[in-house]
Amino acid sequence: MTQLDLEADTTEHPSKLGRKRDHTRDPEILDAALEVLAETGYDGMTIDMVAARAKAGKATLYRRWPSKGELVIDAVACMKKGDIDYSQLPDTGTLRGDLLAMIKPHSIEDGEKKLQIMAGLMSMLSRAPELAEAANAAIVEPRATANRILMRRAIDRGEIAADCDIETLSLISPSMAAYRVLILRKPVDRKFLVSLIDGVLLPAVGLGRPNDTRREEG
Amino acid sequence: MTQLDLEADTTEHPSKLGRKRDHTRDPEILDAALEVLAETGYDGMTIDMVAARAKAGKATLYRRWPSKGELVIDAVACMKKGDIDYSQLPDTGTLRGDLLAMIKPHSIEDGEKKLQIMAGLMSMLSRAPELAEAANAAIVEPRATANRILMRRAIDRGEIAADCDIETLSLISPSMAAYRVLILRKPVDRKFLVSLIDGVLLPAVGLGRPNDTRREEG
DNA sequence: TATATACGGTACTAGACAGTTTCGGATCTT
């Protein structure tokens, strides 16, 4: 209690005394935590590693977060940045064109890094269920949402049937990419994603199977 | 070297002296390890937990496996038992019938338990890549193989087109179930699996979308 | 019977790590 008051002061009432906490360091520390998390996993990660990576003192970290667990939860929750901008989704006129346009090297690279973070979090998910939700919201849900938007557009323009199971279909590529990275430990490359689009998604919505779209190469 | 000879004797040459090692305890210990692994994950698992669960002494474990890591690797490698019998796959005459017949409470329960083990292994996969392969072979690949067989049969009897991407399609239900259990922390129930079959798999192979198979309930 | 090893159980050793404290110095308010 007595010790915690020192920390709580900053939030309870604006104490004016002393040097101010440099909050520009917060994101640097959180990013360092995410890097270590992706590289070593939650249990392998030590506070010293994070502090060293962020060129900060250990006490600085404990002044801001009460425990290792809270630090990680905060880091995951603040990860959303640099994600997909739904107002800038491709609009090529066809569903296939839109889905293919979503495949960009940067997007693949970013996705793999985030899935590595997810892998590092895995052991923690059973202990902190709310983290599962946060991680899903930050890592896979944005991509599923993008797919959902593109498919709904395709329905609106009459390209595909209105009774397609969009909710399930939009989860296919994120979840299969997760499976591939987390369990198979194989890279998610363009060829894999194209085969998902042409071999599963488009046939499932009634496109691609009638017309012979074999021999498609990425 | 000198100490290891005691262990190695049993394999190098049949030493006749002393009480024999009770190898009927091996599977009991390995099963205990898998249980603890599923419940607490690799890093949370301690040798004492496994020994207590198996009602064995810690020394007994270290007499048989040189380290915690080797024990876990062995436990995962010996997990294949109780898995799908490919000679007993359903054969209802239709792909949909076969896929639905694969959904059994025992199969679901077993699958979820194995995915919990997979979750517990996650943090170890980056350190022991060969374990990723073993875990995949024991946990998800059997189900993908079953799907492959059922779909190939459907091709052979002319029910679906021969150019379907079976390799990718057979991975859909295992990988989406893994995503659902590991990341979403939601149960894999019959309804979910049926929606995969009717909303994705069958439409993707050219069945189910033309005829209106909506309002299917599990 | 004598010897050697396995068994379950317990005590011990050594190292790693979360979290705390201390220190010299920097930065803020009053």
Add this chain to the structure above:
DNA sequence: AAGATCCGAAACTGTCTAGTACCGTATATA
């Protein structure tokens, strides 16, 4: 200037656990 709080760095504490050693007992060979 004074006092309070921040900073990075490092020392320190308490706990946890992998792995080892030893105990008394059970079971095997010779």
